[in-house]
Amino acid sequence: MSLNAESTAFRSALEVIRAVEPRVADAIGAELADQRESLKLIASENYASPATLLTMGNWFSDKYAEGTVGRRFYAGCQNVDTVEALAAEHARELFGAAHAYVQPHSGIDANLVAFWAILADRVESPALKKAQVRQVNDLTEADWFALRRELGNQRMLGMSLDAGGHLTHGFRPNISGKMFDQRSYGTDPATGLIDYDRVAEAAREFKPLILVAGYSAYPRKVNFRIMREIADSVGATFMVDMAHFAGLVAGKVFTGDFDPVPHAHIVTTTTHKSLRGPRGGMVLCGPELADQVDRGCPMVLGGPLPHVMAAKAVALAEARRPDFADYAQRIVDNAQALAEGLLRRGTTLVTGGTDNHLVLLDVSGYGLTGRQAEQALLDSGIVTNRNAVPQDRNGAWYTSGIRIGTPALTSRGLGTAEMDVTAELIHTVLSQTTPGANADGTPSKAKYVLDPAVADKISKQATDLLAGFPLYPTITLS
């Protein structure tokens, strides 16, 4: 692909948009400029390829395609069938899964599809069988009432939020917490690591229908073989949400016991985090759950987004190329270099390091809350997000942690030497920031003091660091 083709494509698109609503065209251009300038360390973000991005802007967006490939509720879906089948095929091949469902619009949606597939398989199907009917419409009012109560009264065991679990794994503010009676397993306070004996004990006591593994802020590998054994020992369905680390599975950095696909009954993911695809979700499973998973739309999903499924096919094709494995390995090398750089400068890291794409800083050693640290870093051109640490004393809003991740900067081409510079910039900002006070003189958890000259200097150094690694180097908009 020549430089001209990509630039021309985006420039022409902006010209067409500008003719209708120039402010949108300007905002799109400004977003690229902002992304180019910021040192993006948000662990859940990335930069999709120009091909992936371009695949989303076309007439596939106009199609309704409820149903599955070859079995649609709408006519004229032959081209949607082509791209959905391709995306699913790439996903199956890439991850070695028997079945892939590529319709979920996001990670949350993928989890909802998985939960309802499991509930349908484990709760609804047996109830239908017992009542000797084929489908829910054939149940008596009394049987339907009983089934609804049973569906709403199942148990889930997942990782606690402050240990790095996700809100969608049964926590009250999310629908999963309203659907399930949930208990969570944490990490060992001494090591910060998952204690599998404690997970097994919790499973024995609680007897969950679903055991969930997966995280958005745990900097270590999870042994999915052991987790599956625990699930089997209590008859639970084992689900893995690999939203964050799917790219590391795709790139064969996580193999054997650490690859969830051969061990889990069902695996969910986003497609836009380390996997570097379009914003979306996906479910992988064996043949046993395939039919139930395919009912995701209209069970819990709105109509599929064919333009995004097409982009998933493109991004998954990219992830099947050998250079994606290099990319995935570099993500981890970079995270480890960043962790080492921070440790050398005295920063406290949860678990003392990382073996995946993310590093969790405990910033209480700098006398700061996560919120203060996040804002001070942002003032200095470094984009991160605050995050709870295990047993966080500042709660989920202010927190004591900063989560940083390397998928985005690795996509830009930064390597381990640049990670050491990044560690220096982060450490400088955090050590130069002091907590602020409220109007009444009490210590604030949000206010902070950072000399603007320091923030400017670090911003400039961040910009200089990025200058050697242009984002979307083939694209010039003007």
Ligand SMILES: *Cc1c(COP(=O)(O)O)cnc(C)c1O
């Ligand atoms: C990001 C994330 C999700 C949610 O993904 P969305 O696409 O934002 O809906 C779900 N689970 C985990 C573990 C995540 O990290």
